[in-house]
Amino acid sequence: MTTTGDTLALFTERIGLIKSYEEALAVLYWDLRTGAPRKGMDVRSEAIGNLSGQMFKLSTAPELGEWLTALEEPATYEGLSEINRRLVKETRKEYDRSVKIPPKLYQEYVVLTSQAESMWEEAKRNSDYASFEPYLDKIITFTNQFIDLWGVKGTRYDTLLDMYEPGMTTEQLDRVFGGLREKLVPLSASIAASPHQPETGFLAQTYAKEAQKKFSLFILEQMGFDFAAGRLDESAHPFATGLNPGDVRITTRYLENDVTSALFGTIHEGGHALYEQNISKDLVGTTLATGTSMGIHESQSRFWENVIGRSMSFWNRYYGDLQRHFPGQLDVPVEDFYRATNVVEPSLIRIEADELTYNLHIIIRYEIEKQIFNQGVKAAELPALWNAKYKEYLGIEPSNDGEGVLQDVHWSGGAFGYFPSYSLGNMYAAQFTDTLERELPNFWELVGKGDLLPIKQWLSEKIYQYGKLRTPSELIEGITGKPLDPEYLVQYLKKKYTGIYKL
């Protein structure tokens, strides 16, 4: 006879095994991106493919389905610990999602997206949408098949959103993005019309890489990044990866002609890292030991980068240190540096956008993805749609598709539903900040003194420690007492830019 204890032991052993594959794969990816020798790449890709396949087998094995069913029996389920209950729920969700896709179909899809990514790279370089369109068309068809197999609650696009932001719906996003767009479009326009544009010319200098590196390490240490549980490396595209809470790795990229790139990039990835480093020890070794959603994760990177890192209080404390790292180079007053690193300007490229217009880039992508899956808009229609929306929301239009609809990698990999996370991050961050300011009344004073640890502590207690134990909506409502409301971000941006642009 199998007892609940036996089943639970088998189940948690399997979870531990899956987590070990995740850790190994994360190390392999980290290694590939931080200095693996070029000539070993092909064999490495094969190893990654093989191990991913093995992990997929273990994650979709019939016995796992049986253990889940047994543990979901109400009498059994109620007897489980909080962690195990959540683990059962999470695993069930992933399991159902995975087993519903026939392996052969999934295999075809993997091949397609890997081809599509190379095609996209070339198409972007040549601004040649026509060469990419058939691939995108097929990816959309596959994704629609997946939606059918997974099943639809709400709208078809909701099924995609739920992968990155559990529980998020088109209905809710329409409301929050609608509110945001309505306020940000005119705010952006009045900033553009302000006669008080910041001076940025002094930033154009050459900044020694070694000094940039030193300052990056210094700021991470100030944020409370634990170097015994993480490391900072370099890569072409900065990223953060949490192998386990005792090993969280971030990367940055040093540009000699731009001191702000590595600086704000490091703080951004450092925010992701603080989240992963401070997940409760109780979750280690389970699949719950990671951030709860893309949106909440992004709220932390953006909180540290923008709310803290681009604030006047922060630079009142750290500008002197920055100056000392680059002797004789930054001789303008701190106020000028602050204003120069907070310029708002409509632009065509999302990843280069400022804190305000960034959200408009996201809203455009959201609206287009929604039209693809809820209204059957075709790949062929996207460039025109894209350009029209840029014209409408940002007042500018791409001169070619390379700087337009082809600029992001996401769609070539089938990652529909991911983009909203970035703006959700901004909105969550603003709403958390509002609560934080009330619960730590000397918040800005702490920032101004460089006493950042109590802030990290507050975030750890409220958010980080829980990993995936709480859902995004449980977090936002539990902490702030309200569901997600775009008004916090609007007020934050209004206040900030009214000061900078003297609106």
Add this chain to the structure above:
Amino acid sequence: MTTTGDTLALFTERIGLIKSYEEALAVLYWDLRTGAPRKGMDVRSEAIGNLSGQMFKLSTAPELGEWLTALEEPATYEGLSEINRRLVKETRKEYDRSVKIPPKLYQEYVVLTSQAESMWEEAKRNSDYASFEPYLDKIITFTNQFIDLWGVKGTRYDTLLDMYEPGMTTEQLDRVFGGLREKLVPLSASIAASPHQPETGFLAQTYAKEAQKKFSLFILEQMGFDFAAGRLDESAHPFATGLNPGDVRITTRYLENDVTSALFGTIHEGGHALYEQNISKDLVGTTLATGTSMGIHESQSRFWENVIGRSMSFWNRYYGDLQRHFPGQLDVPVEDFYRATNVVEPSLIRIEADELTYNLHIIIRYEIEKQIFNQGVKAAELPALWNAKYKEYLGIEPSNDGEGVLQDVHWSGGAFGYFPSYSLGNMYAAQFTDTLERELPNFWELVGKGDLLPIKQWLSEKIYQYGKLRTPSELIEGITGKPLDPEYLVQYLKKKYTGIYKL
């Protein structure tokens, strides 16, 4: 109906899968030893344990046994390619070895050796053999059980030797080590008695780490190390690991008070790396894509470190470069530098020993291991045995067990039969050199000009490209026309030290 083609496809797919696990595990180990954050170590160890377990399952699965049996059918086997025939042979050997050990017994052994390694560390630190003895005793008992399960051909110790040096026997080692000992003990004594001892005082200086690093990279490049297919990092204990021929990683350790440590260490690991980088592309993705044995691998590290790297010709070419890396520091003539880096002196610690007496350290260990498994000598008897042999062969005695029987990690991990590989490496290297000198008549001239690539090329053609496709004895007999003969090493050492010590 299953055809040979189907079976072969399933078999090679499984081999590819096993190889992927090997690659992933090698990256995880490399990462652990080159900078993984301390606090992530426990979780990492668990991940390594889990993936190793998965690999073991795949390597011992009943279906693999069935495929092997089918492919071993004479009619089928004869139709296989040379690579597949060797792959079947190698896999059969590993398979039989693994399935003969009951999983429960192996599990107990793994736990024991992991405890024993910690115990050994402490025992060595405290020179406290008594605390380690019971663990060693148990490991010997387990190993004897394994020998019984694996089966004995020749003597019991042969079963262990075969794991590291396929085909090697006690009978052969008695002969070669006997010949070696007989000649080296008196040679070592006459060197000690020579009035012409090299002056080494000038080496005792502080050498900037950055310059040491630069020179290490320069020498690797001169050796033909391919930096697009490998990298050099730092670690506490230098090592080489070939993930695949396109990704071979070595490490070194820079000591500020000793310029020779990283220098010869890098050349040594570089020799291992040249082997792995130059394995034929045809073997990539199979378990044959690695060195054929520990002894042959060690022959390459030692050939590059000692035969080339500690030769007068080499320093005639590179001493000027070394001097330029440390301006004003090495102002003695090249001859003095050459003699100082070739001092022979009986010592207690194997890993610090010179090129000549090193072999005596190995012979002592070989003789003791043989006595343990062929004559039933007990763990309790080892310290006395050890000290007596050091007295007899090297003329010195440890003052405590920390610098005596406890100095090496090998036995705590159950690696009996490994030690001979080091001296086999020296003997193989000397015998290969003899052939090399005849087949590349301008060999020493090339070294003297720093034209090392034809040497690498010769070794690649004769040894490296084959990976595990040829056995050690096939290599040594195929290349030199003779079985292993210790006389080559004896003659090499005699000639070298007669010059240095004016014997």
